[in-house]
Amino acid sequence: MDISATHLTYIFVGLSFSLYIGIAIWSRSTSTSEFYVAGGHVHPIANGAATAADWMSAASFLSMAGIIAFEGAAGARYLMGWTGGYVLLALCLAPYLRKFAKFTVPDFVGERYYSQAARLVAVVCVIFISFTYVSGQMRGVGLVFSRFLEVDINTGVIVGMTIVFFYAVMGGMKGITYTQVAQYCVLIFAYLVPAIFMSLMLTNNPFPMFGLGSTMVGEEVYLLDKLDGLTTELGMSAFTDTNKSTIDMFFITAALMAGTAGLPHVIVRFFTVPKVRDARISAGYALIFISLLYLTAPAVAAFARINIINSVDGMTYVDAPEWFTKWETSGLLAWLDKNNDGVVQYRGGNALQPTKPAFGPGREDLGQRALENLPTANENELYIDRDIIVLAHPEIAQLPNWVIALVAAGGLAAALSTAAGLLLVISTAISHDLLKKTFRPNITERQELLYARLAAAVAIGIAGLFGIYPPGFVAEVVAFAFGLAAASFFPVILLGIFSKRMNKEAAIAGMLTGLIFTFSYIVYFKFISPGSNNPEHWWFGISPEGIGTLGMIFNFVVSFVVMSVTPPPPQAVQDLIENIRVPK
Amino acid sequence: MSDNASNKTSEKVPEKSADTSNQYWQANLRLMYVLLAIWFFVSFVCGILIVDYLDQFRFFGFKLGFWFSHQGSILFFILLIFIYTWRMNLLDKRYGVDEGE
Known part of the structure; x- marks a missing residue:
């Protein structure tokens, strides 16, 4: 007997949602430390899986293979850009930030640069970047619901928001972490199963990542050569040819890498492990978990x-x-x-x-x-x-109905896990950085925790509104999140660790330069003059997607110039740097 | 070519002074620079700058440049992080700054 794909989707989505809620009840947070960083007790492998789910959003799960399918070789900027950042994280940032042992990215900026102004600039960046990102997740949730459950997009968004509300507000980072581990399992299973089916059908190879390099079933020709032939025959550009300029590929990939390493919701995950050496290895586990999807994505693209x-x-x-x-x-x-x-x-x-x-x-x-x-x-x-x-x-590919239902559940897992991580970062920035550390230093821990939950609830409400009334520019503003993270946080954190001479003046000047330049460039080409958004008008042929790299270079240059003409940071800060450079 | 420190792990540096912690940091930086150079080479050089040149070679059913940009670079990234973790843990022990159990 055949059960329809819609009914199966209801069953799969219902089961996965019950699992997330169950985990949320089991892992409630009772202190700010548990709410912000899961008490710092997360095993590095669990943190790796949670980081992977946190990181892989609706964009990775739903959009990336589609982009590669149509753009072919040029899609590599996402594959390299969204994985290469983990090398930067593991080698240059994560272990030192773990040693610093605080709760948020603005915490680091504020203390390392002994400046409330720097902290505030960081808070604004965190909130802007995270909201930008969250609105993209809501589109993914709405898409899955409307197509597979045949409900109204608004209903879909509200159901999704309710689930996130439940475990983010109750569980905080602790609830989110363990839910993300479960969501990782759901999403990777949902991604691999159809890919394996397709790989077997087209190449007889059960491993999609190897199937991509195999010969077609019943033919002597390699799959990629076959695809190149098909595409050129139809007057499309060959699948394995790049149709983007080298300089643009270079700048976009660099912006995505540095942006990944500078994204607050990724960095904060490394505050949750017990030790410095756990932070190092955890980035490695995260990348293994991520690569299971990323190595499969180009195969899915070619098969599709x-x-x-x-x-x-x-x-x-x-x-x-x-x-x-x-x-x-x-x-x-x-x-x-x-x-x-x-x-x-x-x-x-x-x-x-x-x-x-x-x-x-x-x-x-x-x-x-x-x-x-x-x-x-x-x-x-x-x-x-x-x-x-x-x-x-x-x-x-006419796969069985249960595979179709599984993919819907996986897409929701990817979107919801990322949304929860982002909402937590937003609520932490408000309750911890704005209230406790800036405007209301006298609040008790209980009050701070209450404010954190309130802020998370409000943030979920706003994100839900983005989902129901999507700003027409959602796709456009994703370039913002990475560009701004690359041009603002990445240089400031990197220099904060590796240069003892780096001071408050240089950090603020550098961050503002990177931010304002990147922001203006993107706004100009995306909103003010979209008609001139083409290589003829771009600076050096760099698209708005890749301009964060140039913003980052400007940030570095300005920082070096300013720090060479202003006094070095106070002794206490120099001692702090010495301290975070060694694990013990 | 990276740090010569972890080649002789048995030889422990006894005391934590400004000098040894500086040596530890220098060894850390050398390791980081070498690994970052490889990181840059497999992604930006092989995957972007010389991808067309590499595409004339075959690697199984892939053009080599295409393989680097779509799969190879990612596999190298994983390898780099695990090498870094392994060598840093050795360095930590050698300079007596590891966190214990």
Whole structure:
């Protein structure tokens, strides 16, 4: 007997949510130390898994393989950029921040630079970066709910928020950590199972990461060569060719790496382990857990691209499979029959003008949704949103219903785990850095804990609003989070550890330079003058996505100049630096 | 080529003075620079700067440059962190700054 995919999705999502709530009840926090850093008692392997779930968001789980599927080789900037940062974390930041043994990133900035002004700049950055990031997660939650559970996006967001509220507000970091461990297991299982199915179907190799380098079933040709052939035949650029300039690839990858190492919700995870040497190894475990997904992503991308080309190109619309019409109904797929032959032609170039579909009322003769877009000059008739690849490929490959349900539960785990980590960072920045350390130093620990829970509740409310009324620029502002983290926190923390000469004046000047430059560049090209957002107008051909690297370089230069003309930090701070450089 | 310290782990430095803690820090930095150089080479050099050149070579079913940028660099990153952890733990012991059990 077949149970429908929708029913199975309800069962899988329901089971995983009950698990998260159970863990939350079991691991309530009773002190600020437990709420902020899980008491510092988390085993390095558990912290590695929690870091991986914290880190891998809706973007990694839902979007990344889709981007690689359509961009091919250039998608490597995300693969390298979002993993290489862990080397920087392990070698340059995590062990020293663990020795410092405080609760937050602004804590470090405030004490290392003996300045409340520096702390406040850091708090503003933390809150801005984290909210930016959280709104992206909410879109992921809404997407999964609306497509698989066929509920309204708003209902989906509210259910998701309620779950996060439950374990983030009750459990704090302790609840979040152990829930994230469970969420990691759910999400990695959900990612690998369909990938293994597809790898077996296409290459007979049960390991997707090796399947990518294997020959096709029943043929002598390698899978990647086959895909290069298919794509060029259809007038698309070959899968393994890069269509981005070298300088832009370089700058974007660097911004993502330094941004990863500077993101507050990642750094704070290393405050939760017992020892300095645990912080080092924990970054290694985190990267192993992350790489299970990241090494599989390019395989999923290539498999999905092959399957899409094979199943869609040349298909008559009236015979379209269910997934095709469902995603069309969701508005994430569109077909414009340019030559009126009733057959879907999938070719290179954008099918529509403007690129994103604008649906009119009603349906055309064959039942496809009416479009208000103009046709482009090329032969391509198909628009596919990149974000649907991971969710759609089990259906495209006609995998069993339980696999489809599993992917939905995995996508939710990825989005919710990241959202919880970010919300905690926001609430900590408010209760600890703004209240306890700045405006209300006399509050007791109980009061501080109450404020932390309140701040988490308010933050969840705001994040929920972002999900229900998504600002039209969600995708655009993700560049902000990484660019700003790279241009502000990364240099300030790095120099704070490795240079004893680095002082308050240099830190503030450097952070502000990096922030203002990066912020202005992104705002100019994304919002003020989006029409000129192309390589001709970019500085040195660097896109807004990669500009954080230049902001970071400016930050370093300004810091070096300012520290050479201002007095060194006080002796107490120099002793602090000596102290964090050794584990004992 | 990195630190010569951890090659002779049995030889313990007895006292923690300003001098030995400076030596510890220098050894730490040398290790870090070597590993970061490899980090830069496998990702930025092999995966981006000379990726087209490497693409003329094959590695199983991959073009070599494509493999580095999509899989190889990540495997090297993992290796680098574990090498760092292993060598630093040895350094900690040698200079008597490890945290014990």
